Amino acid sequence: MYQSPGLLAEIVISLFLVIGGLFGLVGAIGLLKLKDTMQRLHAPTKATTLGVGGCLIGSMLYYLLIDGRVSFHELLIALFLFLTAPITANFIAKTWMTANLRKEDLPPSGRPHGWAIYDDPPGGDPRD
Amino acid sequence: MLRRALPHPLLTLILTIVWMMLVNKVTLGHLFLGVVLGVVIPGLTAPYWPNRPKLGRPLKMAEYATIVLWDIIRANVTVARIVLFKPVVDIHSQWVALPLDLTSPEAITALAGTITMTPGTVSATLSSDGGALLIHCLHNDDPDAVCREIKHRYERRLKEIFE
Numbered sequence: 001m002y003q004s005p006g007l008l009a010e011i012v013i014s015l016f017l018v019i020g021g022l023f024g025l026v027g028a029i030g031l032l033k034l035k036d037t038m039q040r041l042h043a044p045t046k047a048t049t050l051g052v053g054g055c056l057i058g059s060m061l062y063y064l065l066i067d068g069r070v071s072f073h074e075l076l077i078a079l080f081l082f083l084t085a086p087i088t089a090n091f092i093a094k095t096w097m098t099a100n101l102r103k104e105d106l107p108p109s110g111r112p113h114g115w116a117i118y119d120d121p122p123g124g125d126p127r128d
Numbered sequence: 129m130l131r132r133a134l135p136h137p138l139l140t141l142i143l144t145i146v147w148m149m150l151v152n153k154v155t156l157g158h159l160f161l162g163v164v165l166g167v168v169i170p171g172l173t174a175p176y177w178p179n180r181p182k183l184g185r186p187l188k189m190a191e192y193a194t195i196v197l198w199d200i201i202r203a204n205v206t207v208a209r210i211v212l213f214k215p216v217v218d219i220h221s222q223w224v225a226l227p228l229d230l231t232s233p234e235a236i237t238a239l240a241g242t243i244t245m246t247p248g249t250v251s252a253t254l255s256s257d258g259g260a261l262l263i264h265c266l267h268n269d270d271p272d273a274v275c276r277e278i279k280h281r282y283e284r285r286l287k288e289i290f291e
Contacts, residue, residue, distance in 0.1 A: 023204055030211040039221050041250050042207055042266040049245060050204035072149035079146075086244035086251070093252040093264065106262065107225045109255035121256040 009065035013058045020054025027051055037096045045089045052081060135174045140166035185289055192285045199246040199281075206248055210267050223252075224271040226261045229283060235290035236261070242282050249274065 030043025056074040063071040094117055097106075103118045113119050140163075147162035148154060210219060230236050240251040240261060248266040255262075268274055 023208065026208040026211055030207070033211060033216060034219070035216055036221075038250070038252075038264050039219065039266060041264070042248060043211060045244055045250060046200075046203050046207040046248075049200055072152055076146065076149050082241075082245070086241035089244050089250055090240065090252070093250060097252060107223050109260040109262070110225055110227055111255045111257055111259045113255055113257040113259075115262055116254050116256040119256040121258075 006065060009061070013061050013065070016054045016058035016061065018054075020051050020056075020058060022051075023054060024051030037100075038093065041089050041092060045085055049081065049085065053078065136170040136177075139170045142166075143169055188285065188289050192282075192289060195281065195285070196242055196246065203246045203248065207266065210248070214267070219267050220269055222265050222268060222271065224249075224263045224265055224268075224274050226263055226275050226278060228259055228261055229279070230287060230291070231258075232290050233258075235286045238290070239278075239282055239286055242286075243278060246282075249278075 027043045027046075031040050034040045034043060056078055060071055060074045063069055098117050103114065106115060109115055113122055143166035144159075144162040147165055148158060151158045228236060228239075230239060236254070236258065240254075243249050243251040243261070243263060248268065250264045250266075252262045252264050254260070263274065263278075265271070265274055
């Protein structure tokens, strides 16, 4: 019988892959099931972070335990994902709000100035 | 002289490390190339960031990163439960306005990113004077509790890191 470098290692790696896959699936189900765009935004921004995260951990463990070397690419993928995912979500949210919501649909900002997608910033320039 | 050569030592360090991670092996040649990139790129881009943030307290940053990672795992489970088991009509989404104590743009960006990645909340927009953040909650009946938790868990810590 084929003796792998560690049955336990393979089980652990598979476990992370399955967790990753499950959360990816949940993200997809959320996209299908939820009602409007803002709700749908929640599914991919959350469920997929752990979905991708699970696969990345699985991949790192594979290189570490079976190939016997340390791989850093996964850390970079996670880093870039964390930098870009909130920005994409923010862009989609803003675009949707501009197209579908009126000022009255949102709660007041509690400030002298309203929300940035409707009101101009004080003094002409956005705060820098 | 050193200040001219290395206008942004932290960025130099980060670029070098990212380069080493990209090539995925540690050799002297790649380290040299990484350091060269880390010195050249901040030098070339220096005019684009006239007032850069002061970052201190690496321990606080590590603490913050740990808390956020843990919350992301919790968020995944919470959102997965809502998505899988709650009938669509029972999901009460709502907008919440969060007054901000943070003033530096970098800190607000970090907070907005954190909010998007964590339990059932997505940050949507800022008020035009930068003093309040509009958040969309997937399922929540108590907006004040959301504000309190974000302020206590994230904003307080970001204030210590950035300001």
